[in-house]
Amino acid sequence: MNAPFFKFDYFGEETSLIVAFIIGIGFGFFLERAGFGSGRKLAAQFYLTDLTVFKVMFTAVITAMVGLFWLSVLGLVDLSLVYVSNTFLVPQIVGGLILGVGFVIGGYCPGTSCVAASTGKYDGMIYLLGIIAGIFAFGEAFPLLKDFYTSTAMGKVTLPQLFGISYGLVVFLVILMALGGFVGAEWVEKKFSVKSGGVRK
């Protein structure tokens, strides 16, 4: 067995949709279990009182990274077949900022808004409507945005290629960053929940 399964033709296109559905359900389930179906929990991150989002997401990042790295070193995953999206530096920074602002204002990010909506939260449903309206507006305005959207293209680039260092070293540095981030996050949480503790608890 070799992964990615779809590219090695272990299953066809129809089956891939079922697989995607199962993975999607799993993703939503764990987001909900992490408490991300609640806008309050997500917004708490920006008040620095609860950094669960940061911790969960960074854990996911390093789990995926370590898993892909070691499975490919062992020859179970062909990393060259794993899709890497193209980098357009400036538009993607701008896009990230827009997403972040939306996150702060709306209390959800796209994935968590689906989780909130499916658990019956009205704000999640409203947020979803906003997403759909945004997609529509973006699609209609795309001809105007196209030049910017495709500017500063860097192709498919990964950190090891960009910095010219070995893949393993990047893995190590990112893990170091994550562990440092977790310790720092706990410290920040303690500090800020003590500050606002009188009011909130």
Next chain:
Amino acid sequence: MKTLKLSLHQSLALVAGLLGIFAIVAGNPYKGNTATMNVKELCLLVERETDHISVDELADWIIKGKADFRLIDVRSEKEFAEYHIPTAENIPVGSLFDAELMRNEKLLLYSEGGIHAAQAWFILKAQQYKNVFILRDGLAEWKDRILFPSISDSATAEVKQAFEKRKVVSKYFGGTPITGASEVSQTKQLAIPKIQMPSGSPAPTGTTKKKKKEGC
């Protein structure tokens, strides 16, 4: 002796840290340009010739508008621009490596004579591509049999009857059938047809198939 007691978080962090430290010396996860192949399996495949497609079959497929395969021209861009078989896409052998081909696609390769196509076949097979086929005798055969089929005056009635069919196919692809041995010598001056799909044929959906988007 003191035993070290770790919380769940701490032990997970320790595991992550260790995996990270070992990662530095674990080498490159990309397989890069090396491939492994089952030589015996390849020998059998070559011997059985099941991966050869004749020009007649291909002509038939194109006329019928068959779209379950990708026709790939492995010659240079310049040669491709001069003439290529309708519905073909150009992936020169040199850029085969970063071409976006899927392992579950049916790929039919051709070159001028067939050597480059055969070599490309080998490269793809070594990378575990399952459905790779070669156009037998390549574009040269396509020109001889499909575009400019010829027949001598002394041919038997049976051959002549079959030739009528070839003439239709040839015209379909914009070629010129040649009758009479005297004209054969002029083959070189025959006009290579313009590259466009013959009219009145079902539009080939193979090349216009939308490229699948990946990612979020």
